[in-house]
Amino acid sequence: MKLTYYGMIVQHTGEDWIDAPLVLSTAQPSLGGSIPELGTQIAKLYKPPPLAPVPHPGLRLMALGGHNLQLNSVTAVGPEDVGFGLSAESLSYAETTPTQNTAGDTILSTTFVIARPATIPSDSSEHKVTVTSMEMKPTTIHETVPAKNTNVFLTASVLNPSQFILLPGQANVYLNNSFIAKSDIKGVSPNERFFSSLGVDAAVKVEYKPAHEFSEQVGLLSKSSSTVHEQRIVIKNTKNEQVLITVKEHVPKSTDEKIKIKLISPELDQKMANRVDSMKKGELPTPGARLNSAHNLEWTVALEPNSETELLVKWSVEYPNGESVEYVEQF
Structure with missing residues (x-):
């Protein structure tokens, strides 16, 4: 190179x-x-936005002194990139x-x-x-973020x-x-x-299958709802050599004590717990599953020549009955 x-x-x-x-x-x-x-996907209870007031027909908004109020657009111009x-x-x-x-x-x-x-x-x-x-x-590394782009990116570690x-x-x-x-x-x-x-x-292909979700009620005294999310990701290596590939996938993070999220699959590699964001530190990835500092799953697998594998990412979210959960991506 x-x-x-x-x-x-x-x-x-x-x-x-x-x-x-x-x-x-x-x-x-x-x-x-x-x-x-x-970004970090935050799970929080959904609150519908307040209804906007309906203007009375025939009324015109006036400022003091009888001048019409006008909204002016402002264009921000940044410095030229160098x-x-x-x-x-x-x-x-x-x-x-x-x-x-x-x-x-x-x-x-x-x-x-x-x-x-x-x-x-x-x-x-x-x-x-x-x-x-x-x-x-x-040293070449393969990475993919199939939730946003099913292409596999080849990265050089130098x-x-x-x-x-x-x-x-x-x-x-x-x-x-x-x-x-x-x-x-x-x-x-x-x-x-x-x-x-x-x-x-293009020699490494990813299929991001439609997600499956199913809900149920849990708890004896205090009823709560639980939703299980399943995402299957198929990776196919058509090369004549082994490929080390890291798949990055959302696992929501709760900032509300009323919402409990549990990762069911894959099982996290505890040896990798202290190696989150390893690539940001300049370290090469190793096979295993870990959560990075943004609470996203990084699942690294070694794929043999001309072979394929299916990854199952499964997590559950438990929340108060009668409520709904929304997911917001934050960077």
């Missing part, structure tokens, strides 16, 4: 820079997102190669000295310069072996010199592991 680190330069000073030595400095780098994320682009090219494996460009740190920023002089015309257009290029050996800080920015991903996807790279320090989306792997 080859990573080429670029800087985008725009200048409108009225003077063209001819064969100018360049030093890039961090200044408000942009952030972004990639593969779908799951940042550095990354390009991951081909999945060939090699050792890290040294570069002539240098990077330096100050208390508030990082600077990058560009090895070759560049010509940047004063035309307010973006001009790309190469900060550095390095060879990396990635260690940054260079002296360069990788700033947050967008990456163009190429496989065999063909563009396949765009990805977002978060800030990465030297010798820190990071993850980059390599696009969709």
Whole structure:
């Protein structure tokens, strides 16, 4: 895997820079997102919204002084995004190669000295310069969030072996010199592991079957209602190699003592309890089921070549009789 680190330069000073030595400095780098994320799904008792008052026909709302009230729309304009682009090219494996460009740190920023002089015309257009290029050996991971997208995303786990800080920015991903996807790279320090989306792997397929729910009344003295939710997820590996895939699925979280939620299937791996959000910490996933810090299920399975498996996610919610429960996703 080859990573080429670029800087985008725009200048409108009225003077063209001819064969100018360049030093890039961090200044408000942009952030972004990639593969779908799951927020925390909160279960709470449903309360119908209050009815809106019905205006009396023929009445017109007037302000003091006889002026009509008018609602003006306001448009918010944010600053133009800036940042550095990354390009991951081909999945060939090699050792890290040294570069002539240098990077330096100050208390508030990082600077990058560009090895070759560049010509940047004063035309307010973006001009790309190469900060550095390095060879990396990635470990590939498969992930899917079938409740939102049944595609399986191929993710590369890579260690940054260079002296360069990788700033947050967008990456163009190429496989065999063909563009396949765009990805977002978060800030990465030297010798820190990071993850980059390599696009969709069509050789691994996911079927998200319709959910089943059934309700019953429980309790002898204080009657309450219980609803069981079943979700079946079929994963098929058509590749000629084993695939390690992590499925992310909602398990609602209750913030109301009147609502009790129990995960029935799968059985959580207690050894994984201290490894929640392992990928955010730069750790590779291992087979097993766990709840992450957002109370979402992360179920990692190893799928043999040309095989398929069915996962059953099952949970129950108990709540006061006569009430109803709504689910709200929060980020």
